[in-house]
Every structure is written in C-alpha cells, then in structure tokens.
Amino acid sequence: MIGMRYLPDVVTLEYDETKCNGCQMCIIVCPHAVFTIENKRAKMVDRDACMECGACAKNCPEEALSVRAGVGCANAIIIGAIRNTEPTCGCEDNSSCC
Amino acid sequence: MNMESKKPDWIIGEIKSNIGEIPVVDTNLSLSDRLGGWKVGWGFGRNNYRVDPGLYAVGNPTEESPVFVSANYKLSFDRLRENLGGLDGWIMVIDTKGINVWCAAGKGTFGTDEIVTRLGYTRLAEVVSHRRLIVPQLGAPGIAAHEVKDRSGFRVIYGPVRAADISDYIKAGNKATPQMRKVRFNTWDRFVLVPNDLMASFKYALIAAAVLFIISGLGRDIFSVERMINNGTVLASLITIGYIFGTALPPILLPLLPGKSFSLKGVWVGLLLFFVIGWYSNNFITLFSNKLSLYAWLLLLPAISSFVTMNFTGSSTYTSLSGVLKEMKVAVPIQAGAALIGLILLIVGIFI
Incomplete structure (x- = not known):
C-alpha cells in the first residue's frame, strides 16, 4: 500500500484499552492491521490506516471499540445528501452499487 | 432463477x-x-x-x-x-x-x-x-x-x-x-475496476460530447453547420478521449499522483489531459482560437477530473467515511466554482 495512505487524524475510531479481554477478534477482522497484541491486550498501533468499516467494533464482545462505521465513498455521500439519508451506495434501486 | x-x-x-x-x-x-x-x-x-x-x-x-x-x-x-x-x-x-x-x-x-x-x-x-x-x-x-x-x-x-x-x-x-x-489495492486490483468505472458514466460523457458538438456550430453569425462539423467533431472526440483517460488514469496512477485526497490527485490528471490533448494537438489552435476558451478548458478539465477521481474513493480499499467527508467539504465547492467559471468563459468565448 505504498503511496496509499489516506488523510491523517480524521477517523472516529475510539478504543478503551481497559475493557479489552484479549480475545484478539479486532486483530483478526481488521483489514488494515490497525491493532496488534501486546501484553495479552489489543493495542492500537496504526489508527490512521482505519477505513471505518466497523468490523472491530461489531466483533468486540466487550464493547471496547467504537467507530462511526460507513462507506468511504464520495458517490454514496452525494446520493445520501440528495436523498437526505445516511451515505448509501445505490444498490437498492438497481443502479450501480458500491 | x-x-x-x-x-x-x-x-x-x-x-x-x-x-x-x-x-x-x-x-x-x-x-x-x-x-x-x-x-x-x-x-x-x-x-x-x-x-x-x-x-x-x-x-x-x-x-x-x-x-x-x-x-x-x-x-x-x-x-x-x-x-x-x-x-x-x-x-x-x-x-x-x-x-x-x-x-x-x-x-x-x-x-x-x-x-x-x-x-x-x-x-x-x-x-x-x-x-x-x-x-x-x-x-x-x-x-x-x-x-x-x-x-x-x-x-x-x-x-x-x-x-x-x-x-x-x-x-x-x-x-x-x-x-x-x-x-490489497495493487495495480492489477485497481486496473480491473476500470471497465466498470468507464461504463458507469459513459452515457453522460456521450451527452456532453453531443452537446459540445452542437455548441461548436454557434458563433457571432449565430450558427454554421460547417463550423459545427469541423470543430464539433474534434471537440466531441476530445471529450470522449478525455473521459476514457480521465476515468482510467487515476486508478492506474493512484499511488504516483501527489496528495492524499483523491480530489487533489484528480487535478493532476486533469492538468495532464489539458496539456497532452491541447498542447500537442494541431487542432488546438483552430479549436481554442481565443484565450478565453483556453482558460475555460484549463478550469474545466481539472474540475471534472477531480470530481471523477473523488468518486473513485468508493472503489478504493482504504478511504474512510470521515476522510471523504472532510475532503469533499473543501473540494466540491472548488470543483463547482471552477466548472461554473469554465463554462461561462467557454460560452462567452464563442461569441467574441
């Protein structure tokens, strides 16, 4: 992913290390290696690589993670703005999707 | 089924x-x-x-x-x-x-x-x-x-x-x-996305090409069919070529284009298209016979390319919603402004 880092300091990912039970689900599901394991607890090592997919928060049984999950897609944001909804891909109306 | x-x-x-x-x-x-x-x-x-x-x-x-x-x-x-x-x-x-x-x-x-x-x-x-x-x-x-x-x-x-x-x-x-x-998001991963991206807005590119073909006939003498065919064919071809390269180049060149935001990456592609299509085209002189339309395209091509590339965030595997929102707040007003001024210059240029 050389040359492909997105904007720094923008993501909404928050992690409360004190709640971590060391199950490592966040490490498994994250497609961008944001977390690693250290002293039997998850450690957030690359927050700016997060794409806010929400997999970690969804799979954390201790609710130690939170993020406003959504699609990083300009077209979805435009469609959402036009329809006055959350950003959404045009999958429902049989047009282009994702 | x-x-x-x-x-x-x-x-x-x-x-x-x-x-x-x-x-x-x-x-x-x-x-x-x-x-x-x-x-x-x-x-x-x-x-x-x-x-x-x-x-x-x-x-x-x-x-x-x-x-x-x-x-x-x-x-x-x-x-x-x-x-x-x-x-x-x-x-x-x-x-x-x-x-x-x-x-x-x-x-x-x-x-x-x-x-x-x-x-x-x-x-x-x-x-x-x-x-x-x-x-x-x-x-x-x-x-x-x-x-x-x-x-x-x-x-x-x-x-x-x-x-x-x-x-x-x-x-x-x-x-x-x-x-x-x-x-991953390697060159091949990005390349395979190009066909779908090309098809996604192809009809709009054709409409734009058709409109510009007709507009090419306009002038101080109101309308000339000969001028429409001469200039319009070139202009419509340029728009089509510009659309194809403007859509295909950003995904392929993505990591090489300076900047982190996609809208900025797109500007470089637009400028590249402007210089390649314009500078090295013999038709450049006859087509953009006045400075106003030259400036118009200098604004229009980067604005369009910036918008198209910004939409590629949805196909990428590493952009976040928060990041895209942030770049759009800055980019969309600039793209819209540049496109508007470009269009005005283009129309004014036809009649002087």
Missing part, C-alpha cells in the same frame, strides 16, 4: 446428507461462468447476477467437513467455489440480495440475522456434527461473531480476505497469515 425450473450448469450432482440430497457444485468455472463474470465486470446486469441461497456441497463432504459461508452474488460464490478444488466441504449461501460480501456487510445484509436465519432454513446443524462456520473476513463489518454463537451455537471463524488463500488457510489449520488478513 428458480432451481426447480432450471438447474444451473454448475451443479454437477447430488450428495446424500442427514436431511436429504444436497446439490454438489463444480469447482471449475465453465466458459459461461467466466463470460458471466466478465460481463458484470463491465457493469452489465450486476444487480441480477445471483445464486439461490441455501446449502451446497463441494467434493465429497461428511458431517465433519468445514462449512464456508458465501454471499449470493454469483461472482462471490464463483470466486469461492473455484478455490475449493480438491477440498471436501459445505457452502452455505446466504441471501445478500445479490450483493457481494464486502458491500453487503457494510449494509448489514451479510449479517448476523441472515446467518442465524439461514442456519435455520438449511438445517445445517443436522448436516454437520461440528459447530463452526468459516466466514470471509470482509464479511466481518456485518457480523458479530459472539452474537451468532449466542443465538445459534455456531462459532464464526474468519477466513482469509481473498478466496485464493483458502487452501493454504485450511492446510495451516484455519490459521491466516498477517498478509492474508490485509486488503
């Missing part, structure tokens, strides 16, 4: 299980599978390329064999089964409304509820003796593994991101290497 009315050609037999016959699927893709995949790659019929949800078998599975979960977008299903060659297992296809795993997970249709519901419909608990589901990692945004366990007794095990790694993953005892867990 109803399986009772027409059995798809990728079903090659049936296998007995505790609940009756289960269709066995081919792990080799046929020519029609490949043509179908190629077709949706160009954006045709993407929303109606599905398989029926339910339980399928590969090889000669027993009640000990692993269960793989797939979306009912046929391309997702094909990608899985072609990588299960030589393995014995079950595939549980869940109903994602014909949407691929990643996009469906984002919407929640590839999700906890659907898995639990589908487990009930397929009676999987009677077919296999174990309680494990191998789910593609990119399905994780829609699934809470601990909830699936609580509600169905099945443990969700996240497989690799890419189906091509499944064989190695199984051999390693359901263990994924860090590389298997990461999404």
Whole structure:
C-alpha cells in the first residue's frame, strides 16, 4: 500500500484499552492491521490506516471499540445528501452499487 | 432463477446428507461462468447476477467437513467455489440480495440475522456434527461473531480476505497469515475496476460530447453547420478521449499522483489531459482560437477530473467515511466554482 495512505487524524475510531479481554477478534477482522497484541491486550498501533468499516467494533464482545462505521465513498455521500439519508451506495434501486 | 425450473450448469450432482440430497457444485468455472463474470465486470446486469441461497456441497463432504459461508452474488460464490478444488466441504449461501460480501456487510445484509436465519432454513446443524462456520473476513463489518454463537451455537471463524488463500488457510489449520488478513489495492486490483468505472458514466460523457458538438456550430453569425462539423467533431472526440483517460488514469496512477485526497490527485490528471490533448494537438489552435476558451478548458478539465477521481474513493480499499467527508467539504465547492467559471468563459468565448 505504498503511496496509499489516506488523510491523517480524521477517523472516529475510539478504543478503551481497559475493557479489552484479549480475545484478539479486532486483530483478526481488521483489514488494515490497525491493532496488534501486546501484553495479552489489543493495542492500537496504526489508527490512521482505519477505513471505518466497523468490523472491530461489531466483533468486540466487550464493547471496547467504537467507530462511526460507513462507506468511504464520495458517490454514496452525494446520493445520501440528495436523498437526505445516511451515505448509501445505490444498490437498492438497481443502479450501480458500491 | 428458480432451481426447480432450471438447474444451473454448475451443479454437477447430488450428495446424500442427514436431511436429504444436497446439490454438489463444480469447482471449475465453465466458459459461461467466466463470460458471466466478465460481463458484470463491465457493469452489465450486476444487480441480477445471483445464486439461490441455501446449502451446497463441494467434493465429497461428511458431517465433519468445514462449512464456508458465501454471499449470493454469483461472482462471490464463483470466486469461492473455484478455490475449493480438491477440498471436501459445505457452502452455505446466504441471501445478500445479490450483493457481494464486502458491500453487503457494510449494509448489514451479510449479517448476523441472515446467518442465524439461514442456519435455520438449511438445517445445517443436522448436516454437520461440528459447530463452526468459516466466514470471509470482509464479511466481518456485518457480523458479530459472539452474537451468532449466542443465538445459534455456531462459532464464526474468519477466513482469509481473498478466496485464493483458502487452501493454504485450511492446510495451516484455519490459521491466516498477517498478509492474508490485509486488503490489497495493487495495480492489477485497481486496473480491473476500470471497465466498470468507464461504463458507469459513459452515457453522460456521450451527452456532453453531443452537446459540445452542437455548441461548436454557434458563433457571432449565430450558427454554421460547417463550423459545427469541423470543430464539433474534434471537440466531441476530445471529450470522449478525455473521459476514457480521465476515468482510467487515476486508478492506474493512484499511488504516483501527489496528495492524499483523491480530489487533489484528480487535478493532476486533469492538468495532464489539458496539456497532452491541447498542447500537442494541431487542432488546438483552430479549436481554442481565443484565450478565453483556453482558460475555460484549463478550469474545466481539472474540475471534472477531480470530481471523477473523488468518486473513485468508493472503489478504493482504504478511504474512510470521515476522510471523504472532510475532503469533499473543501473540494466540491472548488470543483463547482471552477466548472461554473469554465463554462461561462467557454460560452462567452464563442461569441467574441
């Protein structure tokens, strides 16, 4: 992913290390290696690589993670703005999707 | 498609299980599978390329064999089964409304509820003796593994991101290497997106080309058919070529284009197009006979390219919603302003 880092300091990912039970689900599901394991607890090592997919928060049984999950897609944001909804891909109306 | 009315050609037999016959699927893709995949790659019929949800078998599975979960977008299903060659297992296809795993997970249709519901419909608990589901990692945004366990007794095990790694993953005892867990976005990954992106807005490019063809006839003498044909043909061709390269270049050049925001990356492509098409074209002189239209294109091409490239965020594998919102707040007003001024200059230029 050389040359492909997105904007720094923008993501909404928050992690409360004190709640971590060391199950490592966040490490498994994250497609961008944001977390690693250290002293039997998850450690957030690359927050700016997060794409806010929400997999970690969804799979954390201790609710130690939170993020406003959504699609990083300009077209979805435009469609959402036009329809006055959350950003959404045009999958429902049989047009282009994702 | 109803399986009772027409059995798809990728079903090659049936296998007995505790609940009756289960269709066995081919792990080799046929020519029609490949043509179908190629077709949706160009954006045709993407929303109606599905398989029926339910339980399928590969090889000669027993009640000990692993269960793989797939979306009912046929391309997702094909990608899985072609990588299960030589393995014995079950595939549980869940109903994602014909949407691929990643996009469906984002919407929640590839999700906890659907898995639990589908487990009930397929009676999987009677077919296999174990309680494990191998789910593609990119399905994780829609699934809470601990909830699936609580509600169905099945443990969700996240497989690799890419189906091509499944064989190695199984051999390693359901263990994924860090590389298997990461999404890529290499040159080839980006290149295969180009056909669909080209088709997505091609009609708008053609409309723009047609409008500019007609506008080319305008002048101080109101309208000249000869001028329309002379200038219009060149201008319409330029717009079409500009659209093709403006759409294809940003994905391919992505890491090389300066800047982190996609809208800025697009500006460079627009400027490149301006200089390549304009500077080195003999028609440049006759076409842009006055300075106003020259400035118009200097604004229009980067504005359009910036917008097109910004929309490529949706195809990328590393942009976040917060990041895209942030760049759009800055970029969209600038793009709109540049396009508006460019259009005014273009129209004024025609009549002076």
